[in-house]
Amino acid sequence: MNAYWELTKSSFRRHSTYRLAAVSGAFTNSVFGLIRASLLLSAISTAGGSIGGYSAVEAATYVWLGQALLTPLGLFGSAEIAERVKSGDIAVDLTRSVNLTASYWAQDLGRAAFDVLPRGLPPLVIGAIVTGLSLPTTAGPYALGFISIIAAMTLNFLGFFIINLLAFWVVEIRGYWMLYLVLMNLLSGFLVPVSWFPQWMLDFARATPFPSMLQTPVDILAGRTDVVESLALVGTQLLWLAVLLTGAHLMVRFGSRKLVVQGG
Amino acid sequence: MIIEAEQLSRNFTVAEAGEGRGWNRLRRRSRTIHAVRDVSFTVERGEAVGYIGANGAGKSTTIKMLTGILVPSSGRVTVCGLQPVPQRQALARKIGVVFGQRSQLWWDLPLQDSFPILGAMHRQPESRWRPRFSELSEQMGLGPFLTSPVRQLSLGQRMRGEVAAALLHRPELVILDEPTIGLDMISKESLRRFLDFERREHGTTLLLTTHDMSDVQRLCQRILVVDDGVIAFDGPLTGLSEVAEARRTMVIDFVAPLDGAGLVLPPGAEHLGAEAEGIRHRIAFDPRLLSAAALLAAVSTSAEVADLSLHEPDIEDLVRQLYTSAR
Numbered sequence: 001m002n003a004y005w006e007l008t009k010s011s012f013r014r015h016s017t018y019r020l021a022a023v024s025g026a027f028t029n030s031v032f033g034l035i036r037a038s039l040l041l042s043a044i045s046t047a048g049g050s051i052g053g054y055s056a057v058e059a060a061t062y063v064w065l066g067q068a069l070l071t072p073l074g075l076f077g078s079a080e081i082a083e084r085v086k087s088g089d090i091a092v093d094l095t096r097s098v099n100l101t102a103s104y105w106a107q108d109l110g111r112a113a114f115d116v117l118p119r120g121l122p123p124l125v126i127g128a129i130v131t132g133l134s135l136p137t138t139a140g141p142y143a144l145g146f147i148s149i150i151a152a153m154t155l156n157f158l159g160f161f162i163i164n165l166l167a168f169w170v171v172e173i174r175g176y177w178m179l180y181l182v183l184m185n186l187l188s189g190f191l192v193p194v195s196w197f198p199q200w201m202l203d204f205a206r207a208t209p210f211p212s213m214l215q216t217p218v219d220i221l222a223g224r225t226d227v228v229e230s231l232a233l234v235g236t237q238l239l240w241l242a243v244l245l246t247g248a249h250l251m252v253r254f255g256s257r258k259l260v261v262q263g264g
Numbered sequence: 265m266i267i268e269a270e271q272l273s274r275n276f277t278v279a280e281a282g283e284g285r286g287w288n289r290l291r292r293r294s295r296t297i298h299a300v301r302d303v304s305f306t307v308e309r310g311e312a313v314g315y316i317g318a319n320g321a322g323k324s325t326t327i328k329m330l331t332g333i334l335v336p337s338s339g340r341v342t343v344c345g346l347q348p349v350p351q352r353q354a355l356a357r358k359i360g361v362v363f364g365q366r367s368q369l370w371w372d373l374p375l376q377d378s379f380p381i382l383g384a385m386h387r388q389p390e391s392r393w394r395p396r397f398s399e400l401s402e403q404m405g406l407g408p409f410l411t412s413p414v415r416q417l418s419l420g421q422r423m424r425g426e427v428a429a430a431l432l433h434r435p436e437l438v439i440l441d442e443p444t445i446g447l448d449m450i451s452k453e454s455l456r457r458f459l460d461f462e463r464r465e466h467g468t469t470l471l472l473t474t475h476d477m478s479d480v481q482r483l484c485q486r487i488l489v490v491d492d493g494v495i496a497f498d499g500p501l502t503g504l505s506e507v508a509e510a511r512r513t514m515v516i517d518f519v520a521p522l523d524g525a526g527l528v529l530p531p532g533a534e535h536l537g538a539e540a541e542g543i544r545h546r547i548a549f550d551p552r553l554l555s556a557a558a559l560l561a562a563v564s565t566s567a568e569v570a571d572l573s574l575h576e577p578d579i580e581d582l583v584r585q586l587y588t589s590a591r
Contacts, residue, residue, distance in 0.1 A: 003384040010381055014372050017413075092368045094333045097356035098385050257335050257349070 003098050004106035011110025022118035025071060033067035033123045037131055040192075052196045057134045058222070062193055064127030065218045071119035072112045073153050073214060075190065077160035079177065082167035090259070100252050101161065101245075108157045136223030144230045145221035151237040152217045155209055158244035159184065165248065168255030183208070189215030209240035265342075266437050266469050267307035267330065272339035274300040274325050299325040301493040302339070309436070312463055312470040314484035316477075322493040323473040327441050330471075331361055344436055357386050360430030364442035367422065368429055369414045375425050376410040379432060386433035393432055400428040404458055420451035427455065431462065438462075440472040444479055456482045477576070511548040514559060517571040518543055530554055530562045 015022075040059045044051050054062065070076075081104065084090040093100060127133050136142070163180050166173045185191060187210035194205050194215045205211055216233045219225050225233060276297045300322040307313050317323050328334035329341060332348030332355055341348060344358040361368075369378045383393035401407060404424045409417055417425065423443065430438060440459075444452045460483055462468050474480060480487055481501070489497035513536070521542035524535050532553030536546040549559050556574060563569065 003381065003387070006381040006384040010370060010373060010377060013377070014370065017372060089366050091328065091331075091333050092363065092366050094352065095331050095356055095361045096368070096385055097353045097387075099353070256333070259333070 004102055007098075007103055007106040008110040008113070011107040012114045013110075015111050015114040019118075022115075026119050026122040029067050029070060029119060030123050030126045033064055033127060034130065036067070037063045037127070041131070052193065054193065054196075055134075057132050058224075059193075060127060060131035061134045061222050062218060064123050064131070064133060065221055066190060066214060067123040067127075068120040069149065069152075069214065069217060070190075072115040073149065073217070074108060074112060074156040074160070075184070075188070075214065077156070077163075077177075077181075078108075079164060079173070081161065081164035082173050085164075085167035085259070086171075094256060094259075100256075101248050104161060105154065105157055109153070112153050134222065136221075140227060141220055141223045141230065144227075144234060145217055148217040148220045148230075148234050148237060151234065151241060152213050155213045155237065155240055155244060158241070158248050159209065159213065161248050162244065162251060165251040165255055168251070168259055184210050184213065187211065188213045189218070209244060212237040212240050265306050266309050266311075266344055267305070267471065268340075268342045269306070269326075269330075270304050270340040272300060272303045272326070272329060272341055273298070273337050274322075274329060274334065275337045298493050300329070300336075300490075303490070303493075303495055304339075305488055305495060305498060307469060307471060309469055310463070310467045311486060312460075312484045313472075314480035314487040315471060315473045315490065316475075316480060316487060317473075317490035317496075321490045323490055324441060326490070327439060327471075327473060331355070331359065331439060357433065358436050360433070360435035360438040362426050362430045362438070362440040362443050364423070364440070364445040367414065367426060369422070369425055371415050372413055374411045375406065375414055375417065378414070378425070378429060382429055382432050388433060396432060396434060397428075400431060403461070404428050405454075420447050423447060423451065423455065427458070431468075434466065435468065437469040437471065440470070442473055442475065444474060444476055452476070452478070459483055511550050512556070513575040514547045514549065514556060515573045515575065516545050516547065516560075516563060516569055518545070519568040519570045522567050526566060528562060528566045530558060533559055533562075 037060050040063060041056055044054065044056050044059055049055065051059070081090070084093065093103070096103070124133070159180065163173060163176055166176055170176075187194070187205040187208055189205075189211055194202060194211050197205060212233075216237055220230045220233065276299055277294050278297055279294050303322075303326060315323055315326065325334065329336050330343055330348060332343075332352035335349050343355060346355045346358070348355055368382075369375065370381070379393070379397050380390070383390065383397075386393070401410065404427065406421075406424060406428060409421050412421075414422060414425065427440075427443065430440075438459075443459075444455060447455065456479060459470060463470055463483075470483065472479065472483065485501050486499065487497065487501060488495055511534075517540075522538075522545070523542060524538045524545060527535060527545065527547075529535060529547065533547055533549040536548050538545045547559065547563070549556075560569070560572065
């Protein structure tokens, strides 16, 4: 356990060395937040005050929470592991006496922990000033929201981890990567809330882990769900966690047996 | 016995583009390469073994099978009493591995920050790894660059860090794949001195692959020569007397052109030929009979020397020689 904690701490420190990148990232997140919020707000005012149960301030809250969580939850992913398989550096990871999945998760957790303040806070502050936010006034949603964030961050990690692990079997993962990004952006509720989807698409989205990766923590934190609904959503997240973890475990197991370490 | 390999083999299937033109080029053919063929050897505790061979001879493939990151096609291997592939994580706590061309340090952290992580990975309390770290740091002179990020270290500095990282948990066996590649003479020598000290002091078993014969001569009592996937020679370093027979070559540039026949050569030296209209001459000599200094002194009596360079026998030649002498 101690080794994973050390990895988390070191990853936090590694990311904290790139402060300029964090500042420019926060700026980008906020600008895109402004664009997305203005688009949604003009759509809502054209529709006559609300769309799919979202009032103007609720839609703005959805946008700003999404922008704030985007980076900490790891929705951009990283192709580091695929690159290490390609270069053969994965050999070094495999000769360490730690579990591959857990060691990369621990590092991603450190990254997420660092990203919370510089990447998460600015969009919320700007949102509060520009459009106002509608946030719950009780502690419950924040407590469950925290658990949901950890679960969503882990799901995002596992999703990209699985795509990365495809590198054990195929030389180039770019195609799978793009397909995954398109599906995830749409079905996670990043572009528009999942509840705005037509019924058939909503059914499809709910059959995938994607809504658990962003929509769930956003809804819980915004106080859109009551306690029972929130618990059910977190339960769904944990279910998908078990599924993806099993998938990742099997892929590491069979992939590393199949692996041909490239280069000398 | 710390390493036991029995009839170890590994094949690779390589896809090749089809020959010819048009559609034929799309038809791919696969070819099987036997990277390691029926290799059997054992290594005893405390031994220092040099595993040498030309590029593509199968050295790295063997190392990968020993460390559990490559599944053998057939055969059996035991390292520290464990089976490398299924027991890879347990094995990692008993061995240290240095891949000369890869890094196990955290690239964007100060060098010293890698060690607490490695200590924890090996499940050692700080009271155990910290004194060892101080010892390694002192012996390898890491002090001046401990606070520099690994990405800013010179190759020689990083290599010292890599070796310290591999030895932090006091492994029983250290496997080094080309540890001195790309290092300058001074860095090479300090690394060799340290590894030799480590083996004498702690009884650590060393297995190293290298292209540099000086590594072997300084560190190993025994060599395994692998050629085309099979072991061509397994024996003590004294068996390297054949290697000593391999001649060095001195290339001399004279101030004025000179006819090769006009050179006065001492016994043990042979004129190989002249280039650049008689300015440059190549002379082979047997280092057991003749020192480079003596040869130069003898040659200088015939004409004025402008420049010279010395060429060591390359490992391909040595392997060929060992191979023929072993038969």
